[in-house]
Amino acid sequence: MAEENIQLVEQFPGADDYCRLRSAAGMSPKTIEAARKGLPNTLYGVSLRRDGEVIGMGRIIGDGGCFYTVVDIAVAPPFQGRGLGKRIMTALDAWLRANAEPSAYVTLVADGEARHLYAKYGFVETAPASVNMEYLVASNPAD
Template sequence: MAEEHIQLVEHFPDADAYCRLRAQAGMSPKTLEAARKGLPNTLYGVSLTRDNEVIGMGRIIGDGGCFYTVVDIAVAPAYQGRGLGKRIMNALDAWLRQNAEPSAYVTLVADGEARHLYAKYGFVETAPASVNMEYIVAPRLPD
């Protein structure tokens, strides 16, 4: 499996491939309906393909001016550890540097050791000054 057979394309996967790759990479699942609604709002995205199969992805979302968030960086397990995450980040970083305003705030959530990769692009940990906070919309149980 030579790396030269893996292509980076400036197009984000469709909803089916997106959901499949998130599951393969051990990321939180997204419903097909959520993916179909959300993916068209991608500002910029890339896919890594091998033999017409999506094996990696990454995208940027945001308001197109003040705020950008790097999300959905994923590489199928069989292809991890080969520098493909860096290849995805190179493309996303290049797009941001060409298209985002100098005052833009760019964020991401780094899982585990991935923070070392992101640090190479200038991302810094902000805790304790600020911390990532989140919640997942789900039906609430009565109090």
């Protein structure tokens, strides 16, 4: 499997590939309905393709001015550990530096050892000054 067969395409995958790749990469699953609603709101996204199959992805969401969030960086397990996550991040970072305002706030949630990759692009841990907080709609109390 030569790496030159893997193309970076400046287009985020469709909902089916998105859901498949998230699951394959061990990320929390998303429903096809959620993906169909959410993906059109991508500001910029990339796919890694090998022989037409999506094997990697990453995208940027946000308001296009003040706030941007890097999300959905995933590489299919058979292709992990080959620098493909770095290839995705390099494309996303280049887009941000070319398109985001200098005062823009860019965030991401780093899982596990991925924080070392993101640090190479200038991301820093903010705890204890600020911490990531989240909830899953299905499990959040209504009160």
